[in-house]
Structure formats: C-alpha cells, structure tokens
Amino acid sequence: MGTHVIKMPDIGEGIAEVELAQWHVKVGDLVVEDQVLADVMTDKAMVDIPSPVHGKVISLGGQPGEVMAVGSILISIEVEGAGNLKASDQLVKEPAPIKEAAPVVVAPKVEAAPVLESKPAAACRPAPQAPVARDADERPLASPAVRKHALDLGIQLRLVQGSGPAGRILHEDLDAYLAQGNQRAHGGSAPSGYAQRHDEEQIPVIGMRRKIAQRMQEATQRAAHFSYVEEIDVTAVEELRAHLNEKHGATRGKLTLLPFLVRALVVALRDFPQINARYDDEAQVITRHGVVHVGVATQSDVGLMVPVVRHAEARSLWDSAAEIARLATAARSGKAARDELSGSTITLTSLGALGGIVSTPVLNLPEVAIVGVNKIVERPMVIKGQVVIRKMMNLSSSFDHRVVDGMDAALFIQAIRGLLEQPASLFVE
Incomplete structure (x- = not known):
C-alpha cells in the first residue's frame, strides 16, 4: 500500500x-x-x-x-x-x-435576482425510501446545493438514502424522502404548530456565502448609494411581447420582459454614458464604456451570481433572450465559466412575480448603476379623464452618488420609461 x-x-x-x-x-x-x-x-x-x-x-x-x-x-x-x-x-x-x-x-458570485429552477420529472425520481440508520455524527455525501436544499426543507441528511455514486445524496433523493414523510426526522410524528421550540443551529459563514457577504458589505461601505423609484405603464410592451410570442414563439422561442429591458438599457445609455461606467475608487479613475455588458443577477443553489450578457448593444430581442436563458441555466447548474461571471458594465436584477413593489438593490461594484425590476400588477389609472385598467411596474434602481448625479439618474430612468411605454421607439434608429 x-x-x-x-x-x-x-x-x-x-x-x-x-x-x-x-x-x-x-x-x-x-x-x-x-x-x-x-x-x-x-x-x-x-x-x-x-x-x-x-x-x-x-x-x-x-x-x-x-x-x-x-x-x-x-x-x-x-x-x-x-x-x-x-x-x-x-x-x-x-x-x-x-x-x-x-x-x-x-x-460564483455576487448580486441580486431570479429565475425559478425546474424540478426533475417525477418519472426520473428514485422510489420513496425508508429512513437510513446512520450515526448522529456521520456526514453523508452531498453537494452544498443539496445540503442547503435539505436545510430549507427541514430534512436531516443522515436519514436520507443516497442514490448517487458512493451513496451520494441527490436532489431527487430529497424528493423521494419527502414523499415517504419527512416528519420521521423529528421522531415519528409532526410537532404541534403551537408547541414551544428551543432548538437552534449555528451555521458558519464560509465559502460562497462569505464571498457574497464580503462583497455586499464592501459595496455598501465604499459606494454612496442612492435609489430612485419610478412606475412604468408596461401595458403596450406586454401586448407587443404577447403578439411576438404568438407569431414567432414556436420558431424563435418565447420572450420574457427581460430582453425588452435589456434593449431599453442599451438605447437609453447612448445618452447617458456616465451611467454605463465602472469606478476604480483606489486609482480615482472612471471608465465609461461604449460596449454594454449587462449583468443579469441570478439566484442559484450556491448563492447569488451575475452572469453577463456581453455586447447587448449588438443583440436582437431573441438573441438576448437566448443568451439570458443559457447563462441562467449555466449559473444554476454550476457550469458557468469564470469569464461569463465577470466584466459587466451595468446590472439588471429582477425577482419576477416575487419582486414586490419597491426594492433597494445593492450596487455590483465597480459598476455605478443597477436597475431593479419589480412585479407587474394591474391597477386602475386615470388617462385623459377616464379610469382604465393598466399593467404597471416599478423600477427600483440604485446609483453611486460619487459618480452619478441625482438629476442624471432620474433622467436616465425616465428615458427607460419612455422607451417601454412607447415600445416602437426601442427599434427606431
């Protein structure tokens, strides 16, 4: 040996x-x-x-x-x-x-946003398993993503049968265990919803969570954040999106709102180059970029990442949509390359239907702007003296006040508003 x-x-x-x-x-x-x-x-x-x-x-x-x-x-x-x-x-x-x-x-990486992760088809899941007898201090094989998933579900991994190589526990194994009844992890019966609890758990802040914490703290300490919120009538752009999906969805793919937002950023930034910038505060140098590399904040099992849609200024709606989907899948599956997770010049963050009505996104340093998308809701609005139902959405955006003046930030968001409320202007050169 x-x-x-x-x-x-x-x-x-x-x-x-x-x-x-x-x-x-x-x-x-x-x-x-x-x-x-x-x-x-x-x-x-x-x-x-x-x-x-x-x-x-x-x-x-x-x-x-x-x-x-x-x-x-x-x-x-x-x-x-x-x-x-x-x-x-x-x-x-x-x-x-x-x-x-x-x-x-x-x-890796760093900054806010969403895309729901699809679950494996039921047919591909292992059959439900009875709890496994392991010692209390035994540490079963499982990835960080699976461990976090189990923690969120309240499952003790030592009770789960692993179907992966060398008994490694997979997401499907957690689903199978839940199907069998995960309350056995608590002694065989479900505790009363009104019973007193005294349990606690200490979780070391290490790995990806430590990096995210460090970057968020650094961003809030170094940059002079200020946020600006504006509501936008997205009825027209949503009608255009539905029309394009009906006509071209089967051959070109379905469009979400994100490609329209990326296009609005590209067009608006032509008049606001000071916002498509990165600030090296140690060298005291601001670099304004002609290229628009849009970071799209994405939630993954290992934390928040920002894959980058490069050269958004040269992409069509469907090209942007395909790249956003590809990068989101790569980030969530842990297969994104390093150069796909760095180099953005401005970041777009969206929580979709969970976006609430207002948020205060944290800058993705060294960028000087981040545009946050809130949920779309139908509301009664007064237009030309008439009360009508419109689809409304807020943009909650943050800027580095060391570089971007308040007036410029407001004008920039108003430019985006105008483009989305009159979506034909997104494509007029």
Missing part, C-alpha cells in the same frame, strides 16, 4: 490561496476516481476537487473556512501500489509540485 497526496491546485489567474469551503469525505471513507472530495472557493468561483485515484482517506489537510495556500497538502489517500508520496514530502509541509486532480469550475 502507498499514499497518494493531493495538493491544493493552482486555480489560475495568479491566485495564491483559496478558501476550503466544504469536505465531501472524512477520514476512513473509501473513495473512487472522479468522486468530489472537497469544494474550494476563490474570489470568483466555487471549484470542485475530484479524486484522481481509488483508495481510502487517511488525512485531511484543513477545516472548512480555512484559507490554504496553493500547493499545500489538501488530502492524503491510501492506495494500492506505491502512491506518489516521496520521503522528502514527509519532511516538509509544502513538497514539490505533483500531478493532481484537475479542478472543475462550479461557479
């Missing part, structure tokens, strides 16, 4: 250290090739570290939340044969580079 050492890999981009976000194995576990051993977190992405070998875990190199140097020992696995651990490796903490598992980028 020998020992195979896996070191913290070089993620690239000059990164010298990364945060160990989560272990998926423990000492004594048997692992197989390509099984995910740990999640590590860079400034931009969550990365899976898979095993390049079959074997048994004999030591772990750090604890979740610990910042580890690239090249330091991450994990040691007992394998058949000689392994790759040299005598010199046992004498120094950071031995010479060795071949290790290639990191698989899962995805």
Whole structure:
C-alpha cells in the first residue's frame, strides 16, 4: 500500500490561496476516481476537487473556512501500489509540485435576482425510501446545493438514502424522502404548530456565502448609494411581447420582459454614458464604456451570481433572450465559466412575480448603476379623464452618488420609461 497526496491546485489567474469551503469525505471513507472530495472557493468561483485515484482517506489537510495556500497538502489517500508520496514530502509541509486532480469550475458570485429552477420529472425520481440508520455524527455525501436544499426543507441528511455514486445524496433523493414523510426526522410524528421550540443551529459563514457577504458589505461601505423609484405603464410592451410570442414563439422561442429591458438599457445609455461606467475608487479613475455588458443577477443553489450578457448593444430581442436563458441555466447548474461571471458594465436584477413593489438593490461594484425590476400588477389609472385598467411596474434602481448625479439618474430612468411605454421607439434608429 502507498499514499497518494493531493495538493491544493493552482486555480489560475495568479491566485495564491483559496478558501476550503466544504469536505465531501472524512477520514476512513473509501473513495473512487472522479468522486468530489472537497469544494474550494476563490474570489470568483466555487471549484470542485475530484479524486484522481481509488483508495481510502487517511488525512485531511484543513477545516472548512480555512484559507490554504496553493500547493499545500489538501488530502492524503491510501492506495494500492506505491502512491506518489516521496520521503522528502514527509519532511516538509509544502513538497514539490505533483500531478493532481484537475479542478472543475462550479461557479460564483455576487448580486441580486431570479429565475425559478425546474424540478426533475417525477418519472426520473428514485422510489420513496425508508429512513437510513446512520450515526448522529456521520456526514453523508452531498453537494452544498443539496445540503442547503435539505436545510430549507427541514430534512436531516443522515436519514436520507443516497442514490448517487458512493451513496451520494441527490436532489431527487430529497424528493423521494419527502414523499415517504419527512416528519420521521423529528421522531415519528409532526410537532404541534403551537408547541414551544428551543432548538437552534449555528451555521458558519464560509465559502460562497462569505464571498457574497464580503462583497455586499464592501459595496455598501465604499459606494454612496442612492435609489430612485419610478412606475412604468408596461401595458403596450406586454401586448407587443404577447403578439411576438404568438407569431414567432414556436420558431424563435418565447420572450420574457427581460430582453425588452435589456434593449431599453442599451438605447437609453447612448445618452447617458456616465451611467454605463465602472469606478476604480483606489486609482480615482472612471471608465465609461461604449460596449454594454449587462449583468443579469441570478439566484442559484450556491448563492447569488451575475452572469453577463456581453455586447447587448449588438443583440436582437431573441438573441438576448437566448443568451439570458443559457447563462441562467449555466449559473444554476454550476457550469458557468469564470469569464461569463465577470466584466459587466451595468446590472439588471429582477425577482419576477416575487419582486414586490419597491426594492433597494445593492450596487455590483465597480459598476455605478443597477436597475431593479419589480412585479407587474394591474391597477386602475386615470388617462385623459377616464379610469382604465393598466399593467404597471416599478423600477427600483440604485446609483453611486460619487459618480452619478441625482438629476442624471432620474433622467436616465425616465428615458427607460419612455422607451417601454412607447415600445416602437426601442427599434427606431
């Protein structure tokens, strides 16, 4: 028997250290090739570290939340044969580079918004399972997304039968467990809704949640936020959207409101270049961009991300719609590339039907503007002395007052309002 050492890999981009976000194995576990051993977190992405070998875990190199140097020992696995651990490796903490598992980028990032995640078809789900008997301190295999899902559902993972490789628990397994009755996790019967509770849980702020917290805190501390809210009559643009979907939806795809909003941003920014900008407050330099790279804030299982629709100024409605859908799917599935999650010049954030009537979005630094979309509601409005029912929607937008004056922000939002209320103007050059 020998020992195979896996070191913290070089993620690239000059990164010298990364945060160990989560272990998926423990000492004594048997692992197989390509099984995910740990999640590590860079400034931009969550990365899976898979095993390049079959074997048994004999030591772990750090604890979740610990910042580890690239090249330091991450994990040691007992394998058949000689392994790759040299005598010199046992004498120094950071031995010479060795071949290790290639990191698989899962995805990061930072700022507000929505898109509902589809659930697997019932036919694809495993059959309902009875609770599994595991020790109270045993940590079953599951991804961070599955652990969060289980926490939200109130399910104890140690009671769930895993159907994935090496018994890994999947989202489908949670659904199957719920179908069998997850109240057994609380002792066999559902507690009364009026019973006193004294339980509590401490959750370390590590990994993606730590990065999001740091970026939100930095944004609110460094930028001089101010918000501006305006209501918009979207009746006409919604009628246009319905007409286009009826005529072209089967061949070109269905349009949501987001592509129209992206187009409105592109057109309005022509007259407000100071808003399509990034501010380097350390160098004291404002960079105004001709290109419009629109960040579309998207909710994923691992946190809030902002995939970027590049060159929105050169895209048609259907091109924008297809790119938004592609990026949202990639972000939610953890397959978005790093360059798809950075470089935006302005951000659009929407919670759809959950958007409420007003919000105060936080800037996606170093950008100086973020446009927040609230829900559409039908309301009686007075038009030319007549009370009529119109579809109304608020835009709740935030700006960096160090760069954008209040008057310019108001005029910019009014320009967007005019474009959406007279949607033909979106396409007049």
